[in-house]
Amino acid sequence: EFKANVKGLAKLAHIFKLPAVITTSAANGPNGPFLPEVRALLSEAKVVARPGEINSWDNSDFVAAVKATGRKKLLVAGVSTEVCVAFVALSAVRAGFEVYAVIDASGSWNKLVEEAAIKRMVQAGVQPVTVIGVGAELQGDWRNPTAEQFGPWMGENLPFYGNLIGSFMAAKG
Numbered sequence: 001e002f003k004a005n006v007k008g009l010a011k012l013a014h015i016f017k018l019p020a021v022i023t024t025s026a027a028n029g030p031n032g033p034f035l036p037e038v039r040a041l042l043s044e045a046k047v048v049a050r051p052g053e054i055n056s057w058d059n060s061d062f063v064a065a066v067k068a069t070g071r072k073k074l075l076v077a078g079v080s081t082e083v084c085v086a087f088v089a090l091s092a093v094r095a096g097f098e099v100y101a102v103i104d105a106s107g108s109w110n111k112l113v114e115e116a117a118i119k120r121m122v123q124a125g126v127q128p129v130t131v132i133g134v135g136a137e138l139q140g141d142w143r144n145p146t147a148e149q150f151g152p153w154m155g156e157n158l159p160f161y162g163n164l165i166g167s168f169m170a171a172k173g
Contacts, residue, residue: 001104002104002105002106002107003035004157005102005104005105005131005157006035006038006077006105007035007037007038007041008105008131008135008153008156008157009075009077009102009105009131009134010037010038010041010042011041011153011156012131012134012135012138012153013041013042013045013075014041014042015138015146015149015150015153016138016146018075018138019045019046019069019070019071020042020044020045020046021045021046021047021048021062021065021066021069022034022038022039022042022045022046022047022048023047023048023049023050023056023059023062024049024050025050025051025052025053025054025056026050026051026052027049029052031079034047046065046068048061048062048065050062054083054084054087055087055088055091056084056087056088057087057088057091057092057095058091063095066092066097072096072097072098073097073098073099073100074089074092074097074098074099074100075100075102075129075134076088076089076092076099076100076101076102076106077101077102077105077106078106078107079106079107080106080107080108081101081103081106081107081108081113081114081117081118082108082113082114082116082117084106085101085106085117085121086101086117086120086121086126089101089121089124089126090120090121090124090126093124093125093126094124098127099121099125099126099127100126100127100128100129100134101118101121101126101127101128101129102129102130102131102134103118103128103129103130104130104131105131131157132154132157132158135150135153135154135157151165152165
């Protein structure tokens, strides 16, 4: 489920042409390389290799890459909600960004840890969101040109919706 949500978020970035910055700490060490499926979906994304900083905001190349997008609203996801997501989200808020933590595209080893991380972030102004919520908010209106890609994306990422979009596509011919 986690991996599917991560890939779903990457597909949203692709559909809506959102700038993306990919980073991992110590890719040749304990954290391993970034998911190849996501890199393939976001082939144009800036990739920042951090030599070891746990908080990606502590890496000047990462901060420069984020600022280079020109965006003030950030969607953040990571392997660990309590560490990877919370640390960078809290730092980005302090730097003046509006931050949305995509909780279901971020990992956690138990519910208590996840809830504590979310509470900490919310107190600092980070807004928790889900992949489906992000997609629907970006789409905004079914008349937008991205609907041709977004409808099937919803079917892939929200199983019960797959029935609706499947019948619509069949009727459409």
